[in-house]
Amino acid sequence: MDAELSSQPIVASRVSKKKMNWYLWGTLFILPEVVLFILFLWVPIFKGIFYSFYNVDFVDGNHFTGLANYVSILKDDLLWISIKNTLIYMALGIILGFWIPPLVAIAVSELRRFQGAARIISYLPSAVPAIVLYGMWMWFFDAVGPINSLLQKIGIDQVSFFSPKLAMSSIVVLETWQSFGAATLIYIAAIVGIPKDLYEAAEIDGASVWQRVRYIILPSIKTLMGLLLVLQLITTSQGFQAQLSMTDGGPNNATLTYLLWLNHTAFRDLEFGKASAMGSLMFFVLIGMTILYNVMQRRSEKA
Known part of the structure; x- marks a missing residue:
């Protein structure tokens, strides 16, 4: 009985490690997609929100205008x-x-x-x-x-x-x-x-x-x-x-x-x-x- 009780933590530890390995490999597989998703979707979105407060000028540089762009739209x-x-x-x-x-x-x-x-x-x-x-x-x-x-x-x-x-x-x-x-x-x-x-x-x-x-x-x-x-x-x-x-x-x-x-x-x-x-x-x-x-x-x- 004592031997069975002592083996249970070992089995649980092995199962836990196996699950961690699966989670690790799963994370590695989806990591490239997550990086691409952030780079090509969320970064442009936040940059767009950021530049909405600027007058974007590729020659003279960007100038902060506050809510002027939103007022112009309205x-x-x-x-x-x-x-x-x-x-x-x-x-x-x-x-x-x-x-x-x-x-x-x-x-x-x-x-x-x-x-x-x-x-x-x-x-x-x-x-x-x-x-x-x-x-x-x-x-x-x-x-x-x-x-x-x-x-x-x-x-x-x-x-x-x-x-x-x-x-x-x-x-x-x-x-x-x-x-x-x-x-x-x-x-x-x-x-x-x-x-x-x-x-x-x-x-x-x-x-x-x-x-x-x-x-x-x-x-x-x-x-x-x-x-x-x-x-x-x-x-x-x-x-x-x-x-x-x-x-x-x-x-x-x-x-x-x-x-x-x-x-x-x-x-x-x-x-x-x-x-x-x-x-x-x-x-x-x-x-x-x-x-x-x-x-x-x-x-x-x-x-």
Whole structure:
């Protein structure tokens, strides 16, 4: 008995050392990634906040200006124009694009045959490179492009897709076409994870397709839809690539989003201090949205 009691601390010590070795090796493996993460993400963020209080001048040197950059942003008429356009862009993304992935996922999941082919086809637009995507849709939306040619053949007047009223909607349409495939696969994975017993019970009770969708699928993916909604809001709040490539903020600033205005301020107007202040303001807004996203994600994990 005494021998067994004396051996227990030795065994515990060995187990403890083995765990420490695993923790050490694990730390060594992730250390390069942590260093790169700090160097290329957090260091630029803190430098941006630091330079937001300076007038950045590569010739005469930087000069501390306090809150002057923030005051300049608040007095600039483009601030409210860019915020309004960003909110419109986010709203159109929800109205025109948010509902397509779950609808396509439900339609694919209800197919009795060729589900694999349907999943591949739905994802293909996401594989199109951005430069090809924008060139292709510029041709689609052109005055003599295929869409207007088809409309004229059926007796409908030519549509100016890049007019001030339609430019943002046109951009949302092309981005929805490109990005709905990835979200569709996420929804399909969630639908596949629904217990088969529920479907079997519904079929025995004579439930229709709409009833299965309403009472089984939608309640099961409701939390996921909430998470993807918050994630889409975070993503669209940073939208500028399509606006820059397709319209450069025009016509008449109709597609000038906040991040595109920041890009123009930094690289066209060369006001890096003001651009840093704009980035800092957006950083804190996105932190709030990210906190909301994490709270919803934790709720979904508990559910």
